[in-house]
Amino acid sequence: MAPSNPNLPPRSPEDEPWWTRTSIYQVYPRSFADSNGDGIGDLPGVIAHLDHVADLGVDTLWVSPFFSSPQADFGYDVTDYCGVAPEYGTLEDVDALIAGAHQRGLKVMFDLVLNHTSDQHPWFVSSRSGKSGPKADWYIWHDGRSGGRRGRRPPNNWRSAMEVSSTSAWQWSPERQQWYLASFLPFQPDLNWRHPEVREAMFEAVRFWLRRGVDGFRLDIFGSIMKDPRWRDNPLEPSLGGGAIARIWKRKFTENTPDNVQLAKDLRAVCAEFGDPERVLLGEVFGDGATLRGFLGTPHEPGLHLVFLFDFLAYTYSAAFFRDRISEYERDYPAPLQPTYVLENHDRSRLMDRVGGDLDKARVLAVLLCTLRGVPTLYQGQEVGMPNTYLPLRTARDPIARTYFRWVPEVVSKRLAERINRDEVRTPMQWTAAENAGFTQPGVRPWLPLGKHVATRNVATQTGDPTSMLELYRSLLRLRRERPALHRGALQLVPAGEDVVAFTRSTSHDRHPGGDVFVAVNLGRSPVSVRVPMPAAQVLVTSNRAAALAGGTLTLPPDSGAVVG
Ligand code: NOJ
Numbered sequence: 001m002a003p004s005n006p007n008l009p010p011r012s013p014e015d016e017p018w019w020t021r022t023s024i025y026q027v028y029p030r031s032f033a034d035s036n037g038d039g040i041g042d043l044p045g046v047i048a049h050l051d052h053v054a055d056l057g058v059d060t061l062w063v064s065p066f067f068s069s070p071q072a073d074f075g076y077d078v079t080d081y082c083g084v085a086p087e088y089g090t091l092e093d094v095d096a097l098i099a100g101a102h103q104r105g106l107k108v109m110f111d112l113v114l115n116h117t118s119d120q121h122p123w124f125v126s127s128r129s130g131k132s133g134p135k136a137d138w139y140i141w142h143d144g145r146s147g148g149r150r151g152r153r154p155p156n157n158w159r160s161a162m163e164v165s166s167t168s169a170w171q172w173s174p175e176r177q178q179w180y181l182a183s184f185l186p187f188q189p190d191l192n193w194r195h196p197e198v199r200e201a202m203f204e205a206v207r208f209w210l211r212r213g214v215d216g217f218r219l220d221i222f223g224s225i226m227k228d229p230r231w232r233d234n235p236l237e238p239s240l241g242g243g244a245i246a247r248i249w250k251r252k253f254t255e256n257t258p259d260n261v262q263l264a265k266d267l268r269a270v271c272a273e274f275g276d277p278e279r280v281l282l283g284e285v286f287g288d289g290a291t292l293r294g295f296l297g298t299p300h301e302p303g304l305h306l307v308f309l310f311d312f313l314a315y316t317y318s319a320a321f322f323r324d325r326i327s328e329y330e331r332d333y334p335a336p337l338q339p340t341y342v343l344e345n346h347d348r349s350r351l352m353d354r355v356g357g358d359l360d361k362a363r364v365l366a367v368l369l370c371t372l373r374g375v376p377t378l379y380q381g382q383e384v385g386m387p388n389t390y391l392p393l394r395t396a397r398d399p400i401a402r403t404y405f406r407w408v409p410e411v412v413s414k415r416l417a418e419r420i421n422r423d424e425v426r427t428p429m430q431w432t433a434a435e436n437a438g439f440t441q442p443g444v445r446p447w448l449p450l451g452k453h454v455a456t457r458n459v460a461t462q463t464g465d466p467t468s469m470l471e472l473y474r475s476l477l478r479l480r481r482e483r484p485a486l487h488r489g490a491l492q493l494v495p496a497g498e499d500v501v502a503f504t505r506s507t508s509h510d511r512h513p514g515g516d517v518f519v520a521v522n523l524g525r526s527p528v529s530v531r532v533p534m535p536a537a538q539v540l541v542t543s544n545r546a547a548a549l550a551g552g553t554l555t556l557p558p559d560s561g562a563v564v565g
Helices: 043-048 050-056 091-103 122-128 196-211 258-272 289-294 310-314 319-332 359-371 399-404 410-415 469-482 484-488
Strands: 024-027 060-063 080-084 107-112 170-173 178-181 216-219 236-239 247-249 280-283 306-309 340-342 375-379 490-493 500-506 517-522 528-531 539-542 548-550 553-556 560-564
Touching: 024 050, 043 050, 043 091, 050 091, 050 469, 080 091, 080 196, 091 107, 107 280, 196 258, 258 280, 289 306, 289 319, 306 310, 310 340, 319 490, 319 500, 359 375, 359 469, 359 517, 359 560, 469 484, 469 539, 484 500, 500 528, 517 528, 517 553, 553 560
Parallel strands: 024 060, 024 375, 060 107, 107 216, 216 280, 280 306, 306 340, 340 375
Antiparallel strands: 170 178, 236 247, 490 500, 500 517, 517 560, 528 553, 539 560, 548 553
């Protein structure tokens, strides 16, 4: 945020930039819509469904990677940052996607994988071939430690993302006779961002898309990019880690280093070269509250615009849990900063399964997601209540499941709350009740099997049904867009009983105040009555038709929520 100029009138929330009031819809292109009958979703498929995204009422489309890639991690392994994988389309399709989104008033964010490339990227192929070539230092290479079998002991104790299987982040290259660092999977070597040519090449790739008109980026594992230049061992410190990921080693020297925060600021400066409207950076970062907040920098030295807050992916279904988180985020992200709420993405269990298949509970969380102060993010299929679809590990396409978990007995894997086979949350988008759910042509075999409940959990069937999940999201997002209080108003929690999360959203600080709303959700097992702290309010949206307002009191059945104003 630029420092405010004392000669200008004070800024009102109405003046704040677009990203402070946006909402985001994530498209995983491989599974969204297949336009050419090869069983794989593609960019023309996304373009063909832009009306759905616009009608849903979200403001920004985030598209998971479609760049050139051998697809070993389905695009999170890039071989050309400025190219498009042929199965997804062409650069002309990208331009058409941006134009089509902009015509509908949608912003577009792409997904930047800055930490690593594919091991088939020409840069890595060259780097691996020897210690003296032009790309020799573009990746993180190191000799082994002495001791053990000569030269074959990893340089230090850094662990990959698969720490749970105690995997070293170092991979041996017989060709170069050295170790390279791969913080995620072995075929995703980490770039050496301390090399000026790497920085420049990557910043140029960022500019390439900015010039084509993209409005911002989701940044893949952003906190892992800048490692300790002295290669120090991470200290032993078992913890639950950020986002409830169990860890044995504190990632002191491999994650969220001060240099990473500096990189956020440098990248923001690259975006700023493009002027208004602002191009936006949304970071996938993990860590405690202060660490995440740190990535946003300061008013004088801004970093990322937004960071995902993943707590809602690992929630406890209790009002106390949500009240605590909301209070914490209100404290840490005062306007114009915004918390970024996530209930689903392409890596983690779908919401429907987290709530044990209970549609009422999922609807309650939809009300919260769309009415809290902050940026709600939705993942394709969430709007129709798509569940996880159990798929046996032995059939997995997901490299994590294939590489590390194939040995896990199915009876165990079936029962885990978190999915270790990410295919289960990436089944094709369900558009219709017809064969192949409208994802691809009849008779074609989609790249992953279809999900469960296609007959009811699809866009066509739910459209126009006022009781459907889709129409609930549409009403909530429409209201969020119409009501300034919901997209830019202040949030004040209101005490309303142990099982209730209640708050007001108010524009009283705007130049043009008015239209305040009150939101209450009942996460308990008994009905509750909640006093509405505003006169002459009416019910605007409810998650359950039995929720009623009479004489200034809102009656909420168990697992229900209402927005009044
Ligand atoms: C996080 C992404 O969300 C995930 O899908 C990917 O596999 C890893 N980063 C590696 O890029």
